[in-house]
Amino acid sequence: xxxxxxxxxxxxxxxxxxxxxxxxxxxxxxxxxxxxxxxxxxxxxxxxxxxxxxxxxxxxxxxxxxxxxxxxxxxxxxxxxxxxxxxxxxxxxxxxxxxxxxxxxxxxxxxxxxxxxxxxxxxxxxxxxxxxxxxxxxxxxxxxxxxxxxxxxxxxxxxxxxxxxxxxxxxxxxxxxxxxxxxxxxxxxxxxxxxxxxxxxxxxxxxxxxxxxxxxxxxxxxxxxxxxxxxxxxxxxxxxxxxxxxxxxxxxxxxxxxxxxxxxxxxxxxxxxxxxxxxxxxxxxxxxxxxxxxxxxxxxxxxxxxxxxxxxxxxxxxxxxxxxxxxxxxxxxxxxxxxxxxxxxxxxxxxxxxxxxxxxxxxxxxxxxxxxxxxxxxxxxxxxxxxxxxxxxxxxxxxxxxxxxxxxxxxxxxxxxxxxxxxxxxxxxxxxxxxx
Amino acid sequence: xxxxxxxxxxxxxxxxxxxxxxxxxxxxxxxxxxxxxxxxxxxxxxxxxxxxxxxxxxxxxxxxxxxxxxxxxxxxxxxxxxxxxxxxxxxxxxxxxxxxxxxxxxxxxxxxxxxxxxxxxxxxxxxxxxxxxxxxxxxxxxxxxxxxxxxxxxxxxxxxxxxxxxxxxxxxxxxxxxxxxxxxxxxxxxxxxxxxxxxxxxxxxxxxxxxxxxxxxxxxxxxxxxxxxxxxxxxxxxxxxxxxxxxxxxxxxxxxxxxxxxxxxxxxxxxxxxxxxxxxxxxxxxxxxxxxxxxxxxxxxxxxxxxxxxxxxxxxxxxxxx
Numbered sequence: 023x024x025x026x027x028x029x030x031x032x033x034x035x036x037x038x039x040x041x042x043x044x045x046x047x048x049x050x051x052x053x054x055x056x057x058x059x060x061x062x063x064x065x066x067x068x069x070x071x072x073x074x075x076x077x078x079x080x081x082x083x084x085x086x087x088x089x090x091x092x093x094x095x096x097x098x099x100x101x102x103x104x105x106x107x108x109x110x111x112x113x114x115x116x117x118x119x120x121x122x123x124x125x126x127x128x129x130x131x132x133x134x135x136x137x138x139x140x141x142x143x144x145x146x147x148x149x150x151x152x153x154x155x156x157x158x159x160x161x162x163x164x165x166x167x168x169x170x171x172x173x174x175x176x177x178x179x180x181x182x183x184x185x186x187x188x189x190x191x192x193x194x195x196x197x198x199x200x201x202x203x204x205x206x207x208x209x210x211x212x213x214x215x216x217x218x219x220x221x222x223x224x225x226x227x228x229x230x231x232x233x234x235x236x237x238x239x240x241x242x243x244x245x246x247x248x249x250x251x252x253x254x255x256x257x258x259x260x261x262x263x264x265x266x267x268x269x270x271x272x273x274x275x276x277x278x279x280x281x282x283x284x285x286x287x288x289x290x291x292x293x294x295x296x297x298x299x300x301x302x303x304x305x306x307x308x309x310x311x312x313x314x315x316x317x318x319x320x321x322x323x324x325x326x327x328x329x330x331x332x333x334x335x336x337x338x339x340x341x342x343x344x345x346x347x348x349x350x351x352x353x354x355x356x357x358x359x360x361x362x363x364x365x366x367x368x369x370x371x372x373x374x375x376x377x378x379x380x381x382x383x384x385x386x387x388x389x390x391x392x393x394x395x396x397x398x399x400x401x402x403x404x405x406x407x408x409x410x411x412x413x414x415x416x417x418x419x420x421x422x423x424x425x426x427x428x429x430x431x432x433x434x435x436x437x438x439x440x441x442x443x444x445x446x447x448x449x450x451x452x453x454x455x456x457x458x
Numbered sequence: 459x460x461x462x463x464x465x466x467x468x469x470x471x472x473x474x475x476x477x478x479x480x481x482x483x484x485x486x487x488x489x490x491x492x493x494x495x496x497x498x499x500x501x502x503x504x505x506x507x508x509x510x511x512x513x514x515x516x517x518x519x520x521x522x523x524x525x526x527x528x529x530x531x532x533x534x535x536x537x538x539x540x541x542x543x544x545x546x547x548x549x550x551x552x553x554x555x556x557x558x559x560x561x562x563x564x565x566x567x568x569x570x571x572x573x574x575x576x577x578x579x580x581x582x583x584x585x586x587x588x589x590x591x592x593x594x595x596x597x598x599x600x601x602x603x604x605x606x607x608x609x610x611x612x613x614x615x616x617x618x619x620x621x622x623x624x625x626x627x628x629x630x631x632x633x634x635x636x637x638x639x640x641x642x643x644x645x646x647x648x649x650x651x652x653x654x655x656x657x658x659x660x661x662x663x664x665x666x667x668x669x670x671x672x673x674x675x676x677x678x679x680x681x682x683x684x685x686x687x688x689x690x691x692x693x694x695x696x697x698x699x700x701x702x703x704x705x706x707x708x709x710x711x712x713x714x715x716x717x718x719x720x721x722x723x724x725x726x727x728x729x730x731x732x733x734x735x736x737x738x739x740x741x742x743x744x745x746x747x748x749x750x751x752x753x754x755x756x757x758x759x760x761x762x763x764x765x766x767x768x769x770x771x772x773x774x775x776x777x778x779x780x
Binding site: 097100101104107108110125128129130131220222272273275276278346412415416419420423426427430431433434449452453454456 | 521522524525526527540546547548615616617635637639640641725726728729743744745746748750
């Protein structure tokens with residue numbers, strides 16, 4: 023009798039507490055504050071705060087809504103978003119890497135931008151159409167809307183090129199390798215190319231880009247094909263810069279933050295880097311003038327291998343979205359509307375060195391530079407959207423980390439040949455299948 | 459860890475038919491009422507999260523369900539099968555990470571205890587500057603882990619780090635600049651930092667233990683002609699046994715479960731420094747399969763419980779025979 027009463031008491035307590043645990047989702051429904059998770063776009067998290075701070079104050083003056091800003095670095099961003107998704111305790115508004123759109127959309131944790139919702143942030147017509155291709159799975163309303171556009175380009179140091187007697191930037195991958203060899207002089211601590219070797223996102227992007235040039239498809243339907251011969255060839259094309267051609271400083275294998283590579287580029291420690299358009303701002307911050315370097319499309323192998331595609335960048339960029347659990351969805355959408363408006367697009371993209379996602383912003387002379395023209399041309403003529411399927415984010419972490427490990431191996435002087443690359447990519451493939 | 463609870467009512471069973479002595483209801487309920495807050499806290503802090511984790515490990519908890527994971531399909535023991543299958547890529551990595559963690563823990567616990575013991579014994583007798591040295595030794599333990607490990611990370615960098623500058627350029631012990639944060643040497647890096655962080659705790663605990671050894675024992679032993687090594691072996695170590703028993707267990711659990719050092723140092727540790735707690739974290743986030751991550755956590759918990767109970771059990775047997 024007594025025992026039964028105690029059991030009942032314990033069960034009651036358990037039920038009450040689990041109920042509270044599950045039902046607690048969503049932030050306090052306050053109409054006057056919003057939490058915004060911004061991705062790290064500037065040189066450092068502090069700089070992001072300095073740039074966004076005044077703009078969010080402007081928003082507060084106009085709408086009376088106070089925005090609590092948190093800037094999150096790229097190595098942590100996806101994990102933080104996933105944790106917020108599973109706990110239901112997250113920000114109201116957040117930035118994501120646009121390649122994750124379909125993956126995060128599949129969680130159902132984000133307000134989808136159906137016709138009624140997108141109308142509240144200025145309508146579909148506000149955005150440049152190509153930027154809307156990486157906002158979610160095909161056939162569904164976008165899960166996110168674009169906020170910053172990005173593309174890869176090849177940055178080269180004009181003075182180092184002239185000193186080495188190189189007349190013009192490379193037009194083919196073979197020329198790039200040859201130029202890089204001429205620039206490399208380990209005795210003087212100078213190298214042809216610089217990379218962020220420990221960044222898994224960079225590794226994933228390059229695997230996709232060079233794989234596509236070799237004719238690889240990441241997925242057949244939902245099945246991963248990370249270890250296809252074409253992917254192996256693509257990853258090898260990238261790793262050979264370090265392992266075989268030795269035109270990358272092995273120390274780059276430790277680099278994970280943009281600032282490290284930007285500083286080295288501005289200081290003339292290497293001649294070329296393949297990096298996204300935001301680097302224009304960072305190079306300037308590091309004291310290199312705009313006319314001291316050039317930007318061109320990352321050159322393709324010539325001739326392209328059979329089935330190879332002309333991909334010198336993925337359709338890169340940052341999207342912005344609204345957490346479904348937000349207690350202040352209207353306010354959240356107002357913030358999205360504000361940040362994607364032409365006025366803020368000019369201010370923010372100029373600060374980050376990214377590309378506006380609304381056409382009116384390009385009236386501004388700051389977006390009429392040769393570098394910006396190159397990036398727009400790359401996006402228009404030589405780019406491909408990463409597969410917009412739920413498994414995309416897993417591709418980035420699995421293959422990106424594999425490339426990162428292979429770079430570490432190559433930097434330590436271990437041989438990285440076709441067989442090594444294939445077996446590592448096959449392991450990533452199996453993990454993808456086991457995990458899904 | 460092992461707790462035996464003796465319920466107040468478990469006295470010898472009364473013979474049937476005999477009326478039980480009547481007591482006021484409140485007095486009967488009072489012990490339970492007094493226990494209730496502790497029970498509720500224990501449930502909320504330990505038991506429920508563990509049960510939730512165990513339940514999660516039976517689900518196919520992928521990205522499609524993380525928002526509302528009560529909807530996730532039941533998968534039975536599939537996650538456990540994947541985790542322990544040493545021929546599959548997931549199980550193979552988990553086993554490797556487990557072995558690496560065991561190796562790191564063995565080195566860290568051994569060295570921390572040795573350093574702590576040596577320092578505590580050497581600093582037992584008063585001498586000028588003893589207090590200052592004791593304080594200095596405790597600094598690594600008092601520093602916030604983030605600051606400390608980030609500093610270590612700078613020191614271990616290949617081209618700009620102090621470690622290479624000292625070993626290769628100054629002392630010429632190594633040729634060229636090796637990587638410490640990538641590849642096989644990462645094992646040495648993470649182990650060195652863990653020892654640096656852990657040994658002050660051993661020092662502190664053993665110092666406290668030494669205070670409780672009566673000094674007349676030493677005097678008596680010295681009168682009998684024991685040298686300082688004999689004193690250590692015959693007086694100090696046996697009397698410290700209870701302290702050491704707990705100390706080693708705590709060092710083991712802390713090191714084995716440590717997440718911070720490897721995470722701050724590497725973010726995603728190289729294979730040679732793949733500590734298991736961070737391995738599980740990364741494994742669940744990389745494929746977004748949180749059910750699998752939960753299964754790995756349950757396996758880890760089971761291992762630690764077996765080790766702990768076994769260790770305490772052996773200790774108890776030994777002290778009973780002693």
